[in-house]
Amino acid sequence: MIQTHRKGDWFEIIVPDKWANFSVEELFRNIWHAPKKQTHSLRMEKRVKVNGQIAVWTVPLKRKDRLEIQFFTEEELTIKPTFYDLSILYEDDHLLVVNKPANMDTHPNSSEQTDTLANAVAFHLQAKGEYRQVKHIHRLDKDTTGAVLFAKHPFIGSILDQLLEKREIKRTYLAIVHGILSTKKGTIKESIGRDRHHATRRRVSPGGQKAITHYEVIDTNHQESISIVKCSLETGRTHQIRVHFSYIGHPLAGDQLYGGNPIFPRQALHAVKLELIHPFTEEMIQCHAPFLDKKEIFTRIDPYRI
Incomplete structure (x- = not known):
């Protein structure tokens, strides 16, 4: 190191x-x-x-x-700091990994929005006397939970962007899908594009962007006809896991946009682990995101064993 x-x-x-x-x-x-x-x-x-x-x-x-x-000069904040009791998985002078709850956007979609994870991270830094811009390196859908990586100054932000593009930041997800998968371990390779008939939906499309999802079934419940799958992505397309599992006939529980039944209060997707080599110290950073809602079905899985 x-x-x-x-x-x-x-x-x-x-x-x-x-x-x-x-x-x-x-x-x-x-x-x-x-x-x-x-x-x-x-x-x-x-x-x-x-x-x-x-x-x-x-x-x-x-x-x-x-x-x-x-690196650590003060900057004028463009994101309004807003208090929220964050679950912080890792922090040093350069980067921050936060466990995002459900029903929270990763970042503001307008200057008026102040209830996002980025607003809460800005408050956290300001409370420590750090007046610098925060930058999310990747994002999760509003109802997806789990680990999100932030950069605490522009230089590390640029390096982390490159690592993400080169797939050197590894993210592992857990999803609850309908049905019992016949193949316990596999890869879905289907391009994803916009759905012309729906503003927010994506769909498998030969003319879309390349999308590759690796998965492994780690638990099943035959009585409820659901499976818990571990997923890792070679590409980071919008709604990729949701689209891919819907396409193979196993939509995510609770994901009504893609055919899931409302047996879950949201789409059942959790970013359970994030791994990267620190650009400056070269140490391995490995963050496991515990489940914030203890009532959810995910709690039958130990996130620290993923």
Whole structure:
């Protein structure tokens, strides 16, 4: 693990052996793949230092050099902070993973909306004296519960966006579906596009975007004719799990938009686990999201064993 510290507005990294002989410029470009605009801004504003001195970006770093980057400056908030008693799964100076409850949007859809997870995260940071923009790296549907990743400053946000695009942030879901699946482990490969006849629905469509869902049945109830399946995604299409299971004849319980029966108070979908390699420390971050509503059928499953 790479040794790091926070010092006020500055983030300090002790240069490890494997970064020796990389210049600061090469580190930003080839290791972190940082956006050119952000890199240029940090360079021009002299917000990168090496051993206490303004960095010379083309000079090779040495083992145990102190690389300092000014990440933690205050920003004007555009999302109104709103109190909510958050369930926080992981937090450090750069990122935050929150367990989203049901019936809550991930982010505002208009400037007037103040009851979203992003508003609550903004309040959480402000209460800690951190006046910075929060950015959701991915989103969950309003009635889907579980782990959501947020970035606490723009630089880490850009890196996390890239990791998500490259599928290096792994998300695991649990879904309750109608029926008993004949195949206990499989993959659904069906492209997904918009439904021309419904504003919010998606549907399997040959002309849609590539969509791949892997699944495994982990529990069944023959009396109620339901199965609990573990899902992981190679693609992140809107409503992907809901559309795919409806297409194969096993819609999610409670998902009336896609043919599910209302035996569940919402679509039965929970983001149970989130995993990534931390971009700065290179440690494995693994978050398990417990079930916030103890009355739901999901509680027969131990989320920490997924």
